[in-house]
Amino acid sequence: MSDPRRVLICGATSAIASEAARCFAASHDLLFLAARNPDKLSAIADDLRVRGATRVETAVVDLNDTTRHQALIDECAQRLGGIDAVLIAHGTLPDQHACQASFDAAHAELETNFLSVASLLTVAGNYCERQRAGAIAVISSVAGDRGRQSNYVYGAAKGAVSIFLQGLRNRLYPSGVRVITIKPGFVDTPMTAGFAKNFLWADAATVGRGVYRAMSRGSDVAYLPWFWRPIMLLIRLVPERVFKRLRL
């Protein structure tokens, strides 16, 4: 068995992150969980301790507050004795109509889903670059692969995250730091509870295990489940003059 890893999870109370965390716990890793709600955080921390995590530390933090990001990385490194992996999983699913009606709504969504992630990636990237090791994974989305009328504010934020990660991966490659873009498709989580489900939907546990596998292997881009890779390839291939007419 490999040495236990020291893992920072931002947005640790999200369904996908907490399922991925269970996989880390099962392999006896050390975890530092950051999220906004203290009750949810402690429920998840208890669960991970019973499931075998060697250590679970928590921090109650609003990740939209980018001024706290450096302190968060420092606190994690200090309490776990270093950082081997970072998973950034916080996010919201915007109401597209509200975002169309008011830029304030769109602004808030872009702040959470892109700007706060870019800030975290900056400090985490620099930390890993200095130690010349580490893995950084972010939950992006297939929605970022192409803009659609039904959710392009979300798609734009996630697309920006994916491009940011491409650049960061390129920059950190010589330092031996792995950067992993996770692109889930439809996932059955509290965030999507109101949607009608079909065969394309995956449960959070399946996707969480996929996140864990991608981080352990060091994939560059992981579509979860895998079948989204060919689906998104096809969707990207549709010419724009056709795509613009579609109701997607």
Added chain:
Amino acid sequence: MSAHSTRNKYQSWGRYPRAEHEVRFLRWRHEGLSEAESPMLPFGTGRSYGDSCLNDGGVLLDARGLDRLISFDAERGVLACEAGVLLAEILELLVPAGWFLPVSPGTKFVTVGGAIANDVHGKNHHRAGSFGCHVRRLELLRSDGSRRRCSRSENADWFSATIGGLGLTGVIMWAELQLLRVAGPGMDVETIRFANLAGFFQLTGESDAAFAYTVAWVDCASRGRALGRGIFTRSNHSSEDRPGVSAPGGGFAVPIELPVALVGDTVVRTFNAWYYRRPRTRRRRVHYDSFLYPLDRVRNWNRIYGRRGFFQYQCVVGPAGGRDAVAELLSRIATAGGGSFLAVLKVFGSIPSPGLLSFPRPGVTLALDFPNRGAGTTRLLERLDDVVRASGGAVYPAKDARMSAESFRQYFPEWRAFCAYVDPCFSSSFWRRVAS
């Protein structure tokens, strides 16, 4: 808490009756319930067979999101977990650490909350009592937002109302369970054929002291001198953890609901005759999955009964006069036909069940499936109820979709006392049928 309406996913295991619900999801144990216009009912995995897990026209509170473990004392084997945790998840995590469920029903795909709310039992009832006997504490959330910690010493009346309380007293948010020490996943199993009911009672009489688990499969199609013939199985957890005991692999699924039941009388008669005569090893060591949860390997096995679904009938008769009552039940079933492969017989022990509405009680229990063939099937079940009522026994609410209010009230004389603990905003299809 989020809500949406759905038609198909929320059914009971017998796929009869059908019901429509608004579904809300419980995710966090610190959160309360939002108000609802219509009555609410907690829902786990829908493994109850009839309508006790249904709330037609009302709200189901899907509790599978309450799936977190809270604490585990590895010295004493005490596990605290949220109510939506599956028994399967507990086994997967804690058997390697040397702990086992104190009581296992026939499937491991039920939640802890469901196991408590139905006060389920297993093949070790004669030794271990019901599931509720091993619940140390639980937290009950009521629709008025109040929370009660309940145990034998704290809110003891709420504790006994909630164990076996069919989800009607509020939502069980978490529970603390006393687990059982084992050496590993292995079980030593012996199987013995018996020629008739007398043979069963002799075997169970001589086995129950030395074996933690005893149960018999009976050929419900046999009659006359062979009435109640079958195969007796007795087992203990292996005392050493030897390598080589692995979980049965693969399994398969019934992919679709079949248009008609695959289970006709001729098929049953032929299968049972073959199964009864099939040569078998008398002693073997197997993984607990093979012994305790054989049907879990066939996912959605309930679909073999077709679109009309099926009834399961489980009753307990006796203890006084139990032998005669079982003989009478089997003979009525054999005469009518219509029974299925899966008929199970077991003698319950004398450990009192803790719940006001608990089903397990001293006597002999018989369980079997009947494909739903309409009025003929319900008439037969009524005729079985006559025998159960006369013997002072009971029918298991978790498996029932049709018992009369009169029968229920006779089977569960504490029901009136129980009513005082029912949450005013909670109800179920079953409850409206038997209590109103």
